Amino acid sequence: MVLSGAMLxxxxxxxxAAGLIAPALSRAIQAGQVTYDLARQIPGxxxxxxxxxxxxxxxxx
Numbered sequence: 001m002v003l004s005g006a007m008l009x010x011x012x013x014x015x016x017a018a019g020l021i022a023p024a025l026s027r028a029i030q031a032g033q034v035t036y037d038l039a040r041q042i043p044g045x046x047x048x049x050x051x052x053x054x055x056x057x058x059x060x061x
Contacts, residue, residue, distance in 0.1 A: 027060040
């Protein structure tokens, strides 16, 4: 869903904002605090609520 939002921003011409999302999402995942769906696939990851994961993505921007 987050990457779909980035695609929408690109479509709307807001390229700077769109360009911040994918790298921030990647860094947030690499930090190891992820939502349930990712935590069960990443060894050693800590499961956190969606709101906490979203905050991590914003912090990585």
